[in-house]
Amino acid sequence: MTTLNRRAILKTGAATAALSVLPRIGFAQEGETETHGLSSFGELKYPPDFKHFDYVSPAAPKGGTLAIQIKQTLGNQNFDTFNTLHVFVLRGDGAAGMTGTFDTLMTGSADEPDALYGLVAKSVRISDDKLTYRFSLRPEARFHDGSRLTAKDVAFSLNILKTKGHPNFSQLLTQMASAEAESEDVLRVQFTPQRSRDLHLIIAGMPIFSERYWQGKDFEASTLEAPLGSGAYKVGRFEVGRYIEFDRVPDYWAKDLPVNVGQNNFGHIRYEYFRDRVVAFEAFKNGTLNYNEEYTSRIWSTGYDFPAIRDGKVKKEEISSDAPATIQGWYFNMRRDTFKDPRIREAIGLAFDFEWTNANIMFGLFKRTTSYFENSDMKALGKPSPEEVALLEPFRGKLPASVFDDPVLPPVSDGSGQDRRHLRRADELLREAGCKREGGTLRLPNGQPFRIEFLDFQPSLQPHTQPFQANLKRLGIDAFSRIVDAAQYQRRMDEYDFDMASRNLVGSSTPGDSLRIVYGSESGKRPGSRNIAGIDDPTVDALIDKIANAKSRQELNIACRALDRVLRSGHYWVPMWYRASEWLAYWDQFSRPATKPRLASGAPGTWWYDAEKAKRIGRG
Numbered sequence: 001m002t003t004l005n006r007r008a009i010l011k012t013g014a015a016t017a018a019l020s021v022l023p024r025i026g027f028a029q030e031g032e033t034e035t036h037g038l039s040s041f042g043e044l045k046y047p048p049d050f051k052h053f054d055y056v057s058p059a060a061p062k063g064g065t066l067a068i069q070i071k072q073t074l075g076n077q078n079f080d081t082f083n084t085l086h087v088f089v090l091r092g093d094g095a096a097g098m099t100g101t102f103d104t105l106m107t108g109s110a111d112e113p114d115a116l117y118g119l120v121a122k123s124v125r126i127s128d129d130k131l132t133y134r135f136s137l138r139p140e141a142r143f144h145d146g147s148r149l150t151a152k153d154v155a156f157s158l159n160i161l162k163t164k165g166h167p168n169f170s171q172l173l174t175q176m177a178s179a180e181a182e183s184e185d186v187l188r189v190q191f192t193p194q195r196s197r198d199l200h201l202i203i204a205g206m207p208i209f210s211e212r213y214w215q216g217k218d219f220e221a222s223t224l225e226a227p228l229g230s231g232a233y234k235v236g237r238f239e240v241g242r243y244i245e246f247d248r249v250p251d252y253w254a255k256d257l258p259v260n261v262g263q264n265n266f267g268h269i270r271y272e273y274f275r276d277r278v279v280a281f282e283a284f285k286n287g288t289l290n291y292n293e294e295y296t297s298r299i300w301s302t303g304y305d306f307p308a309i310r311d312g313k314v315k316k317e318e319i320s321s322d323a324p325a326t327i328q329g330w331y332f333n334m335r336r337d338t339f340k341d342p343r344i345r346e347a348i349g350l351a352f353d354f355e356w357t358n359a360n361i362m363f364g365l366f367k368r369t370t371s372y373f374e375n376s377d378m379k380a381l382g383k384p385s386p387e388e389v390a391l392l393e394p395f396r397g398k399l400p401a402s403v404f405d406d407p408v409l410p411p412v413s414d415g416s417g418q419d420r421r422h423l424r425r426a427d428e429l430l431r432e433a434g435c436k437r438e439g440g441t442l443r444l445p446n447g448q449p450f451r452i453e454f455l456d457f458q459p460s461l462q463p464h465t466q467p468f469q470a471n472l473k474r475l476g477i478d479a480f481s482r483i484v485d486a487a488q489y490q491r492r493m494d495e496y497d498f499d500m501a502s503r504n505l506v507g508s509s510t511p512g513d514s515l516r517i518v519y520g521s522e523s524g525k526r527p528g529s530r531n532i533a534g535i536d537d538p539t540v541d542a543l544i545d546k547i548a549n550a551k552s553r554q555e556l557n558i559a560c561r562a563l564d565r566v567l568r569s570g571h572y573w574v575p576m577w578y579r580a581s582e583w584l585a586y587w588d589q590f591s592r593p594a595t596k597p598r599l600a601s602g603a604p605g606t607w608w609y610d611a612e613k614a615k616r617i618g619r620g
Contacts, residue, residue, distance in 0.1 A: 056262025064609020324507030
């Protein structure tokens with residue numbers, strides 16, 4: 001679940017634990033409360049007069065180049081290519097890094113799970129009923145062309161994202177009743193009475209566009225003209241589908257604000273595109289890329305043995321993380337009749353032997369994902385608590401009995417690669433669902449041969465997928481992979497033209513409305529949403545409402561555990577694996593602050609280019 005209220009150009013990690021320091025709040029006019037920051041439950045670590053975040057180095061030098069790959073996507077972005085510089089609409093394949101060219105009303109701290117502090121907005125006044133937010137804008141805020149950034153620009157941005165933005169943005173703004181400028185420096189946002197708990201954070205984290213720039217332009221069109229922004233970086237050189245560079249704005253209007261001190265340190269940030277991970281790794285080895293977050297266990301275990309490593313020019317380290325784990329799995333497209341019966345979905349899951357895969361392909365470095373809230377207090381364990389039962393009870397007649405028992409777990413195999421117990425049980429479930437075997441072919445209840453196409457845009461998962469498919473073939477299912485180019489893959493996913501596909505979603509420390517995008521019924525009916533499974537369950541929708549409106553972290557954890565039980569009982573995916581750490585490798589030309597963010601790695605967003613180190617390794 002991508003967190004939309006942290007829009008820094010570089011990932012600093014996800015925060016997971018709340019801090020119990022209350023904000024210092026002043027009072028505006030009667031019926032309003034004024035504050036310098038926002039959070040889900042009113043918790044703020046930093047006071048109004050803080051100078052910088054604790055985990056940065058205020059005197060960090062500026063300069064040098066960071067050369068990386070895109071590792072997380074947002075909006076219409078694609079891992080393998082780009083053909084537009086507009087990432088906030090459905091059309092096109094958006095370029096990496098574009099979010100760093102836009103400012104937001106507020107921005108996040110990597111010390112806290114959901115806190116935001118003033119960027120374009122210096123403060124916000126909140127009505128007692130929490131339905132009206134008045135953001136006071138800084139008069140010095142400027143776009144890159146020198147024009148003033150006003151409340152009219154922010155109102156324009158919120159309204160056009162609500163009506164014409166990518167579904168991942170527009171769906172989050174449905175409970176925003178209005179956004180309008182009361183003056184040049186005061187934005188008034190009105191929420192509907194049904195507002196969710198975190199809507200104010202979503203509003204404060206949305207990108208700000210120039211209304212003047214977009215006059216006469218089609219907001220929904222693809223474009224290779226960089227839209228006018230106001231952020232710390234602006235688009236430099238690029239070649240469509242190959243690379244894009246961002247240049248630090250030396251006179252960036254907000255460079256000395258507390259939320260920016262010690263950050264945005266690189267003079268240039270360059271994203272390189274590679275369609276093959278092996279080629280990308282070679283680019284890192286030869287120095288074309290100088291920073292890499294590794295995801296492939298085989299490369300991590302055996303690939304980092306090359307001259308630059310042996311000479312000490314490249315460093316390799318593992319940084320532990322307390323953040324909720326990335327949620328990765330093969331998702332069923334339940335819009336297909338093939339996968340509507342949960343017994344069929346469960347049977348397919350029994351054919352994946354994680355224990356064999358982990359031992360033989362992934363060097364035993366991963367743990368099995370069992371929960372939609374893995375590595376967090378939101379994960380369901382044991383039998384449901386009385387508080388969970390109270391949330392689930394109204395839906396008892398519509399839920400499997402397993403929801404009220406220990407949560408559903410994926411099978412643990414004997415590690416042979418073809419555990420006969422699990423395959424026998426899978427065969428039983430398929431027969432119970434009405435499938436019939438004719439010779440070596442399994443037929444669906446409608447008489448059609450059972451076929452599953454695994455859709456992907458790169459072959460990196462084939463070593464893991466092929467043994468899974470081999471077990472499915474033992475059950476009589478014709479399972480195979482279809483590797484297509486990135487653009488075709490994105491189109492097919494947007495149109496839900498697939499049987500099964502893998503998806504990797506970033507976990508959130510404080511989930512809320514973003515869950516609607518991934519699991520909500522309405523989301524699954526719109527092209528391009530992240531609800532690729534097509535989950536359409538009123539119970540899920542109701543529990544997401546409970547999560548989005550939880551008034552304390554305890555309430556949030558209880559509601560998430562209840563949702564976790566329901567989702568796990570639905571067998572909507574075949575869960576993959578996770579690790580609670582980051583694997584980092586980099587050319588030894590960077591330095592970093594002495595303090596790591598309490599709830600994140602800080603890499604590479606708080607790092608900087610070290611000219612002396614670069615000179616020592618011959619890259620100065």
